Amino acid sequence: MTIALVTDSTSDLSAQLCSDLGLVSVPLYVLFDGKMHKDGIEITPSDLFTGLKAGKKTPSTSQPSPAEFAAVYTQALERADHVLSLHISGQMSGTVGSARLAAQDFGDRVTVVDSKSVSMGLGMRVLRALDLIQAGRSIAEIVTELERVSQVADIRFTVDTLDFLRINGRIGGAQALLGSLLNIKPILTVKSGRVESAGRVRGHKKAMQDLVDHVRKYAAQHGGARAAFMATPGGEAYLKEVRAGLQGLQLDDLGDHPIGAVVATHAGPGTVGVTLEPLHT
Numbered sequence: 001m002t003i004a005l006v007t008d009s010t011s012d013l014s015a016q017l018c019s020d021l022g023l024v025s026v027p028l029y030v031l032f033d034g035k036m037h038k039d040g041i042e043i044t045p046s047d048l049f050t051g052l053k054a055g056k057k058t059p060s061t062s063q064p065s066p067a068e069f070a071a072v073y074t075q076a077l078e079r080a081d082h083v084l085s086l087h088i089s090g091q092m093s094g095t096v097g098s099a100r101l102a103a104q105d106f107g108d109r110v111t112v113v114d115s116k117s118v119s120m121g122l123g124m125r126v127l128r129a130l131d132l133i134q135a136g137r138s139i140a141e142i143v144t145e146l147e148r149v150s151q152v153a154d155i156r157f158t159v160d161t162l163d164f165l166r167i168n169g170r171i172g173g174a175q176a177l178l179g180s181l182l183n184i185k186p187i188l189t190v191k192s193g194r195v196e197s198a199g200r201v202r203g204h205k206k207a208m209q210d211l212v213d214h215v216r217k218y219a220a221q222h223g224g225a226r227a228a229f230m231a232t233p234g235g236e237a238y239l240k241e242v243r244a245g246l247q248g249l250q251l252d253d254l255g256d257h258p259i260g261a262v263v264a265t266h267a268g269p270g271t272v273g274v275t276l277e278p279l280h281t
Contacts, residue, residue, distance in 0.1 A: 004080035032059035045264035069102035089193030157273025164268035212245035234270035
């Protein structure tokens with residue numbers, strides 16, 4: 001059985017990478033400056049943050065419609081027997097709901113999976129699913145494997161300010177960090193599909209060290225790790241600091257991935273983080 005793989009733009013897998021791998025990424029939307037823009041196609045995080053500095057109103061985001069997913073599924077099923085569709089957490093977006101509504105018109109030929117994650121948390125699930133497809137695994141086996149990985153995968157990041165998460169209502173259990181003292185840096189994670197607090201430290205250097213220590217601890221606990229690094233504009237230099245602290249640690253390194261406009265709308269500038277999975281589950 002041939003399987004086509006579909007995801008959405010919050011996976012933060014570049015358009016070039018998706019093209020190279022034969023993946024279809026359905027874009028979410030950013031409402032900004034009075035217009036709806038397709039994520040990764042018509043707007044970038046730099047566009048957002050430049051506009052905000054110029055005094056434009058805070059952007060908002062929206063999921064694709066069921067009709068958009070139906071069109072993608074129809075096309076994919078012309079070349080494959082089945083579609084596996086992996087998406088951003090349903091706790092963060094209605095995207096997976098749109099996908100499931102669309103899937104109802106295709107009987108048992110479309111399987112929709114909620115990754116319960118975002119950015120490279122979703123992106124790494126997509127890449128693993130692709131590996132499993134290429135290994136000839138069945139849909140049931142792939143879904144079971146992805147669920148098992150999700151239980152032990154990890155995403156850890158820090159933001160320059162919680163204002164963007166607060167304004168857009170994506171702060172989840174990190175609400176308690178609001179109003180913290182000056183120079184307190186929040187350490188955040190994603191649990192059960194929501195952004196949650198993983199702690200707080202004082203100052204930028206300690207925040208970067210927390211990420212470094214966390215990666216090293218995770219790799220030690222799991223006998224190695226796959227890792228993907230991510231940042232919004234303003235966070236690129238922070239990634240270099242984290243990588244410098246990880247020298248000598250053997251990782252299956254999936255590289256640096258710029259965070260797209262939809263996720264950046266909620267995370268804000270200067271966000272930096274790392275997503276981790278075990279090498280073996």
